[in-house]
Amino acid sequence: MPYLVAVTLLWAISFSLIGEYLAGQVDSYFAVLTRILLAALIFVPLLRPRRLAPGLMAGITLVGALQFGLTYICLYLSFEYLSVPEVLLFTIFTPLYVALIDNLLQRRFSLAPLISTAVAVVGAAIIRYDGVSDDFIRGFLLLQLANLAFAAGQVGYAHLVRHYQVAGRELWHSFGFFFIGAFLLALPAWLLLGNAERLPHTSLHWGVLAWLGLAASGLGFFFWNKGATLVDAGTLGIMNNALVPAGLIVNLLIWNRDADLPRLLIGGAVIMLSLWVNARWQGWVGAKSRWA
Numbered sequence: 001m002p003y004l005v006a007v008t009l010l011w012a013i014s015f016s017l018i019g020e021y022l023a024g025q026v027d028s029y030f031a032v033l034t035r036i037l038l039a040a041l042i043f044v045p046l047l048r049p050r051r052l053a054p055g056l057m058a059g060i061t062l063v064g065a066l067q068f069g070l071t072y073i074c075l076y077l078s079f080e081y082l083s084v085p086e087v088l089l090f091t092i093f094t095p096l097y098v099a100l101i102d103n104l105l106q107r108r109f110s111l112a113p114l115i116s117t118a119v120a121v122v123g124a125a126i127i128r129y130d131g132v133s134d135d136f137i138r139g140f141l142l143l144q145l146a147n148l149a150f151a152a153g154q155v156g157y158a159h160l161v162r163h164y165q166v167a168g169r170e171l172w173h174s175f176g177f178f179f180i181g182a183f184l185l186a187l188p189a190w191l192l193l194g195n196a197e198r199l200p201h202t203s204l205h206w207g208v209l210a211w212l213g214l215a216a217s218g219l220g221f222f223f224w225n226k227g228a229t230l231v232d233a234g235t236l237g238i239m240n241n242a243l244v245p246a247g248l249i250v251n252l253l254i255w256n257r258d259a260d261l262p263r264l265l266i267g268g269a270v271i272m273l274s275l276w277v278n279a280r281w282q283g284w285v286g287a288k289s290r291w292a
Contacts, residue, residue: 003227004239007220012250014216018076019084021208027198028076029190031209034200036068036186038213039221040179048173057177059160064181067153068221072182073189074146081139085252089267090143094240097151105159119270119277154228154236161229175222 022031049057078087157178160166166174200206228236 003223004231004236007224007227008239010216010220014212014220015088016084016250016254017208017212019079019087021204023076023079025198026200026205026209027190027195028080029073029186029194030199031076031212032069032072033183033186033190033194034209035072035213035217036179036182038210039068039218040176040183042214042218043172043176043179043222045176046172047176051170052174053164056160056164056166056174059156060174060177061181061184063153063157063160063225064178065185066149066181067157067225068178068182068217069185069189070149071146071153073186074142074149078139078143078146081135082143086139087143090140091147091240092272093144094147094151095236097148098155098236098240101152101155105155115277119273151240154225157225158228158236171222171226175225178221178225 018031075087082090161171200209227239231239
């Protein structure tokens with residue numbers, strides 16, 4: 001739990017840095033690729049493949065492609081269409097995806113995530129009820145793909161570590177494959193879709209990318225995933241949403257003071273209600289079953 005709390009605070013700052021200093025200025029694909037390469041500088045030299053099971057190496061590579069590569073490509077692109085507060089609020093769906101994917105891996109099924117998602121969509125509509133454009137829908141869908149990939153990555157990593165009983169130094173010695181997987185997705189994305197005219201051109205751009213690559217990505221992803229292996233899926237889902245209030249406080253106080261707070265608060269409250277519905281659903285269903 002302490003790992004998840006510490007990384008939440010780290011990422012709360014990072015969201016605003018992306019939205020305020022990189023989105024619309026630096027090519028999204030290049031920004032993601034740069035973050036991956038900088039993070040890889042920390043972990044790839046620590047790799048000890050001879051000590052690791054082939055299935056573990058392949059699994060962590062896939063997790064990295066999803067949780068970092070695909071997630072952050074979609075996240076950066078969503079900033080082209082959504083404000084920072086909207087991006088933060090719409091990450092609220094991630095715990096629902098965590099629950100669904102964990103249920104799938106455990107071969108269970110629950111209606112709670114589906115009902116909760118429907119309630120959360122209402123909250124999203126309130127936030128932009130008079131401004132739902134094609135761009136907004138595009139940004140919203142991109143972010144949901146990012147949320148889904150991020151959820152699949154962290155749940156998948158936790159299951160891999162438990163299945164292969166990875167612990168201690170093996171966590172450090174295997175995590176470089178996470179960034180290799182992200183690189184294998186981000187490099188062709190940059191080569192095929194990147195815009196070479198939107199490379200970083202100021203020391204501020206490079207400074208923000210350095211912080212995001214070494215701190216938020218390198219150390220952040222390692223300790224987040226390590227924390228994910230130490231808690232259950234419910235706690236992991238809750239901690240995914242701890243980023244929302246932390247990130248909103250940072251962004252609204254420092255950068256986005258003119259945001260439409262009443263609408264943001266009402267829509268955010270409805271989205272938070274979706275989490276409450278998700279948490280209480282099993283109790284309601286169980287109570288009805290016993291009463292019947």
